[in-house]
Amino acid sequence: MSHQSELIATDIDEYLAQHERKELLRFLTCGSVDDGKSTLIGRLFYDTKMIAIDTLEALMKDSVTHGTTGGEFDPALYTDGLKAEREQGITIDVAYRYFSTAKRKFIIADTPGHEQYTRNMATGASTCDLAIILVDARNGVVEQTKRHSFIVSLLGIKHVVVAVNKMDLMGYREDVFENIKRDYADFVARLDISDLHFIPISALKGENVVEKSSKMPWYRGESLMYLLENVYIASDRNLNDFRFPVQYVNRPHLDFRGFCGTIASGIVRVGDEITVFPSRKSSRVKRIVTMDGDLDEGFAPQAVTLTLEHEIDISRGDMICRPGNQPSFDRKFEAMVVWMSENQMVPGKEYLIKHTTKTVSGAVSTLRYRIDVNTLHRQDAPTLRLNEIGRCEFLLNEPIAFDPYRRNRATGAFIIIDRLSNNTVAAGMILDRSSSGGEHWDDQPSEELHRQVSHVTPDERKSRFGQKPATVLLTGLTGAGKTTIAYALERRLFDAGRAATVLDGQNMRLGISRDLGFTAEERSENLRRSAEVAKLMNDAGLICLAAFVAPEESVRQRVRDVIGTERFLVVHLSAPVEVCRQRDTDGHYAQADSGQLTNFPGVSAPYDVPAKPDLILPTHQWTVEQCVDAVMQLLQDRGLIT
Amino acid sequence: MSAYTLTHLKQLEAESIHIIREVAAEFENPVMLYSIGKDSSVMVHLALKAFYPDKPPFPLLHIDTTYKFREMIEFRENYARKNLGLDVLVYTNQEAIKAGISPFVHGSKKYTDIMKTEALKQALNKYKFDAAFGGARRDEEKSRAKERVFSFRDQFHRWDPKNQRPELWNLYNARINKGESIRVFPLSNWTELDVWQYVHLEKIPIVPLYYAAKRPVVNREGVLIMVDDERLPLNPGEKPEMRTVRFRTLGCYPLTGAVESTATTLPQIIQEMLTTKTSERKDRVIDTDQAGSMEEKKKEGYF
Numbered sequence: 001m002s003h004q005s006e007l008i009a010t011d012i013d014e015y016l017a018q019h020e021r022k023e024l025l026r027f028l029t030c031g032s033v034d035d036g037k038s039t040l041i042g043r044l045f046y047d048t049k050m051i052a053i054d055t056l057e058a059l060m061k062d063s064v065t066h067g068t069t070g071g072e073f074d075p076a077l078y079t080d081g082l083k084a085e086r087e088q089g090i091t092i093d094v095a096y097r098y099f100s101t102a103k104r105k106f107i108i109a110d111t112p113g114h115e116q117y118t119r120n121m122a123t124g125a126s127t128c129d130l131a132i133i134l135v136d137a138r139n140g141v142v143e144q145t146k147r148h149s150f151i152v153s154l155l156g157i158k159h160v161v162v163a164v165n166k167m168d169l170m171g172y173r174e175d176v177f178e179n180i181k182r183d184y185a186d187f188v189a190r191l192d193i194s195d196l197h198f199i200p201i202s203a204l205k206g207e208n209v210v211e212k213s214s215k216m217p218w219y220r221g222e223s224l225m226y227l228l229e230n231v232y233i234a235s236d237r238n239l240n241d242f243r244f245p246v247q248y249v250n251r252p253h254l255d256f257r258g259f260c261g262t263i264a265s266g267i268v269r270v271g272d273e274i275t276v277f278p279s280r281k282s283s284r285v286k287r288i289v290t291m292d293g294d295l296d297e298g299f300a301p302q303a304v305t306l307t308l309e310h311e312i313d314i315s316r317g318d319m320i321c322r323p324g325n326q327p328s329f330d331r332k333f334e335a336m337v338v339w340m341s342e343n344q345m346v347p348g349k350e351y352l353i354k355h356t357t358k359t360v361s362g363a364v365s366t367l368r369y370r371i372d373v374n375t376l377h378r379q380d381a382p383t384l385r386l387n388e389i390g391r392c393e394f395l396l397n398e399p400i401a402f403d404p405y406r407r408n409r410a411t412g413a414f415i416i417i418d419r420l421s422n423n424t425v426a427a428g429m430i431l432d433r434s435s436s437g438g439e440h441w442d443d444q445p446s447e448e449l450h451r452q453v454s455h456v457t458p459d460e461r462k463s464r465f466g467q468k469p470a471t472v473l474l475t476g477l478t479g480a481g482k483t484t485i486a487y488a489l490e491r492r493l494f495d496a497g498r499a500a501t502v503l504d505g506q507n508m509r510l511g512i513s514r515d516l517g518f519t520a521e522e523r524s525e526n527l528r529r530s531a532e533v534a535k536l537m538n539d540a541g542l543i544c545l546a547a548f549v550a551p552e553e554s555v556r557q558r559v560r561d562v563i564g565t566e567r568f569l570v571v572h573l574s575a576p577v578e579v580c581r582q583r584d585t586d587g588h589y590a591q592a593d594s595g596q597l598t599n600f601p602g603v604s605a606p607y608d609v610p611a612k613p614d615l616i617l618p619t620h621q622w623t624v625e626q627c628v629d630a631v632m633q634l635l636q637d638r639g640l641i642t
Numbered sequence: 643m644s645a646y647t648l649t650h651l652k653q654l655e656a657e658s659i660h661i662i663r664e665v666a667a668e669f670e671n672p673v674m675l676y677s678i679g680k681d682s683s684v685m686v687h688l689a690l691k692a693f694y695p696d697k698p699p700f701p702l703l704h705i706d707t708t709y710k711f712r713e714m715i716e717f718r719e720n721y722a723r724k725n726l727g728l729d730v731l732v733y734t735n736q737e738a739i740k741a742g743i744s745p746f747v748h749g750s751k752k753y754t755d756i757m758k759t760e761a762l763k764q765a766l767n768k769y770k771f772d773a774a775f776g777g778a779r780r781d782e783e784k785s786r787a788k789e790r791v792f793s794f795r796d797q798f799h800r801w802d803p804k805n806q807r808p809e810l811w812n813l814y815n816a817r818i819n820k821g822e823s824i825r826v827f828p829l830s831n832w833t834e835l836d837v838w839q840y841v842h843l844e845k846i847p848i849v850p851l852y853y854a855a856k857r858p859v860v861n862r863e864g865v866l867i868m869v870d871d872e873r874l875p876l877n878p879g880e881k882p883e884m885r886t887v888r889f890r891t892l893g894c895y896p897l898t899g900a901v902e903s904t905a906t907t908l909p910q911i912i913q914e915m916l917t918t919k920t921s922e923r924k925d926r927v928i929d930t931d932q933a934g935s936m937e938e939k940k941k942e943g944y945f
Contacts, residue, residue: 012913020839024650093806095787096780098833105650107831110787119808126810234647248663252696260692262660262812267646291694299646303659305694316667340808354813357667415813422817424807612646 022100025233026107028124028157030148031134036165040134040203041097041110044225047210048099094124103229118151118373118387119340122427125155126413129233132161132224137170137200141183147373149184153191154336154389154429156409158565159231160188161197163224167216168202174218181457189453190376192406194564195231198459199224220463232638235565237300239612240557241403242266243327243411244320245356250305258289258305259314264356264410265403266322267611268306269297276312277319277329277401283310300410317358319401319411324608325553327401327411334368334431335405337392339384341418341425346383347392351425355400355414362396384426391431405429406561454539461541465499468640469538471531471563472631475550475610476573477602478588479580481619481627482547485573488628489545498641500543503534518599524555531562538567543640551601553608569638571631572613575620577602614638651840658685658828659692660812661791665773665826666692666699668816672773672826675762676702676722676730678714679892680848681777681829684837686722687846688828689775701729703765703774707757708734709745709894711870717849733765745896746875754897763799766823773816773824781833791830797821838915842908851889852911854903858882865899890915 007015031037097108109124111117125131131152135145152160162184170176177200188196199208200219207213210225222230243264250258268274272285288295289305298304306320314320321327339345347364370381370390384390405412416426462468472489474482486502493500508530509516516522527550537544550556560568580602581589592600601607615634617627635641648656665672674689676682689698704718723730735743738756745753766774780786790806792814807815818824829837841848858869860880867874869882874896876882887900888911905911 008913008916012909016839016842016909016912019835020649020651020843022650023647024653093788093803096831097787098781098831100650100833100835105833105836123808123810127812237646239646247660248667248693250693250696256695258695260663262656289694291691301653301656302648303656303663303692352817354815357664409811413811413813415808415810415815417815417817422815422819424809424815427808427810 018102019100022103022105023233024107025104025130025228025231026109026128027130027132027228028109028111028121028128028152029132029134030111030121030152031132031144031165035134035136036203037110037134040132040163040165040201040209041108043203043206043209044108045097045099047206048101048225094120101225101229106228118147118389119338121148121151122155122338122340125152125157126427128155128157129236130159130161130228130231131157132163135162135164135180135184137164137166137176137180140180141187143374145184146187146376149188149191149193150371150373150376151338151389153193154338156405156429158193158236159195159197159233160193161199161224161227163203164198164200165203167200167207168205172200172202172207172213172215174216177216177219182455185457186453189451195566196458197221197227199227221459232566238265238408238410239267239299240265240553241325241327241408242268242272242320242322242611243401243403243408244268244306245358245411246314246316246318246320247357249315256307257311258307259320260303260305261320261357262303263298263300265300265408266325267297267299270294273323274308274320275323275326276314277321277327278399279313279318281310281312282323283308283312285309317356319356319358321401325611327403327408329399329401331362331396331399332365332394333402334391334393335414335428336431337364337384337390337416337426337428339386339388339390339426341423342386343418343421343425344383344385345426350419352417352419353394353396353400353414353428354417355402356411358400359417360396360398360400361419362394364392365395366393367391368393392428394428402430404432406432407557458539458541465541466642467498467541467543468567469541469543470567470569470635470638470640471534471538471544471546472569472571472635473550473556473559474545474547474571474573475556475613476575476619477577477580477607478549478600479583480573480575481583481617481624482549482573484624485617485619485627485631486545486547488624489631492628492632493543493641496641498543499541500545501537503530503537503544503546505530505548508533518597520552520599520605523549523599524552524558527555527559528562531559534559535563538563543635549601549607551605551607553611556608556610569614569634570610570612571615571617571634572610573617573619573627574609575618579620651836651843654832654836655688655691655840657812657831658688661814661826661828662689662692662698662775664814664816665775665824668814669773669824671769671771672700672775673703673731673766673769673771674698674700674775675777676704676718677777677892678704678710678718678722678849679777680841680852681779681837683846683848684832684840685775685777685828686726686728687844690726697728701731703731703733703769703771705758705761705765706732706734707753707761707894708739709757709873709896711849711851711868711892711895711898713851714849714892717847721847731765731769733761733768735761735764745894750897753894757894766799771823772818773826775826775828777829778827779829779832779834779837780827789827789830791827792816793825793827794818795823795825799823801825834915835912838908838912842912849892851892853907854886854888854905856884857887857900859885859887859900866901867898868895868900870895 029037095110099106111121111124133148164177164180181198200216201208207215208223212223244261246259247261250260270285275282286309287307288298347367350361350363352359353362368391369378403411412430414428415424418425474486476482490500490502512529513526516526534544534546591597592603599605722728743756790809859866860882888903889900905914
């Protein structure tokens, strides 16, 4: 392995200091050998100097016997692994590859493109942050492209790069690229992919792979490598909902009883109140133990050992969470299932379900429908066969603590194990289920509806406005200064030539939400509608400044789901209730005190302080000017404006 | 990086600890294969972290061919057994020793088959281990790129590359029938560079053979073999010479090539590794037998 950095030779200690602190990005490459996938990976390795000389020599030898390049170096051979596969000339499994640059360490899950291997792709996708979907410029968007995109979206990958390959064979023409882009955007609007990029490349010639190509001056975006190194993934993790599946109980002696596990999501601090499922017993976190010393706080995905203030009975498979933020706890749930076994699914048959650290038996009570991965049509089906995907209702023999997969990968995922063969036969992703009246978060749109897609792409809007659209939620108590700051911010952005608009809670109620009152459900519904409006504004390329009390963490989370994690920022205006009271000129607090206004956050209803805001504005201490400066800085730091 | 972000090494560490705990929780009788090399050192270090303040709830197992470097055995005894206080089992294929097996007479392939692969199977059978940790990494060799973290073996310890269990998220399937076993690779996603960086950051002790020193070697067809004891038969006219060398990988001394080097500190080792043009397995004589040879060995039960 040879790295390119002058520091290695001149100052190895400095080099190590830099390189011991990289971020890890896992990505998936989807496409067939014909799309040039292996060539692309070979190219990434070759151009980042990750192929060792002896490996290269062995490849040269192989290129003569197995290559498809007439004896010349065939980068594709680098990624082919097992002998039997090599002889067949195809890759048939998930292979993991490793390389790194100065910025990041990368793990590639290399999966095949053939129809019968949906299961391998799901396997590879399950741990990835990003997917590269390869499209052959000569063929455009084909059935396989759609299938890959669907699986990527199903497995919850948030960042997708559509790499239009073999541009060299199409004369590096812009219209070829633009047509494919349009076709793909039409299709993908039906899927749940929040961050989408298109890059025209030639893997064989190395155009736009590591360096920007000079052959395609009409392309104004970045190279593939630039994207891989810079795509923002820190907010992909769920740091809001603390979930700790107990993995192992550590009892070296009578005075120590530690609960070992990996923090599945959220943050935990010493002194935090906790509740345990299934017992629902409560205690407080006493210590967060590691061999490197105790921690004050732990966060996902750290592997730690917790000790508690009280002796309560906890065993492997239990889930520790916060009393104010609990998962669903049920024997029943619905999930999307990818079937991975030659033996078809048998509804009603008892399987083992492994979910977090708990394994329970249970069955598919109903197969609601199967999805044709090529057309996305729902079909009535009696069973699922190898590589088929369907929506199932489950009934387990005992309840488990879970969250929807979309919101929490670690507590929403499970595998199904056949009791007799012990094989892993399927993978499942738990769905959000509608719960209440008054709210419409989970209502499924009618199947007859089709989303229409604009012919103006997000990238075009981005260049026009000189900004990336986002929604900034200014949350805080009544009187904290949300509206004031929102409008001051709008002015600042406008004067700087940016396109921004304010979405104000009260204004919403004057129009779209005039039918709603102020119960928790109606506040939630108001926020849902507002989230949809903010989303439309973002889709139009605007920065949306949303001033809402938004007192419930769970509802804010749903707003995030609607708008998309990477374009949603939470700014908490932290002025305490006493200050807000003094500032209140409309007499809202007095009315709340007297009971004229009910469910008033801070008085007669709780306000959940955001667990992990992107920014906190102490509006009781700072001037409006200072607050606006801080938000502007945040927008710049996140690369939304320049 | 923001406050709630882990560096890649800390993330790898957390994932490996998760794997190790999962095995301790799900299997009745696990064991950690201990080859005394740097990867083993890292794996043991992670096991210590996983169960701190307790000791790991499983023993280490060293398959001793009797041709390991003396410094390796010393390290095993002084560091793993004495300093760390770990339970270290040592197993040697005694029947084969009695039959007079030797790397010099029977060739590297046959010798490795009998003293490593066969010995490992014997040991696993003897102690009835149902899970065995190994320090293999996916970046080491092509056939390993597709290896699972939990790798299923039938009752004859065979690996079937065509019939591996799908492995999603961090949900590992630990179900087996009696007699079957799982090989577990907690370092799957680490690269050689990650391992060295981690050894450096965490100050993990390693066998001194990794550092350059003057050592007696003979040059055989370009491979520098250390004369670690008098058992190494010298060819007519061959004379050991003192050269400043180190080892990038450790195994049986007659089968492990040294490299000339002046690297006496970890940063220097890493520097050398980053500027060198060959991968570490090149120094192992067994790999050069045939293309895909590792894969053949794995099917037979080699780690």
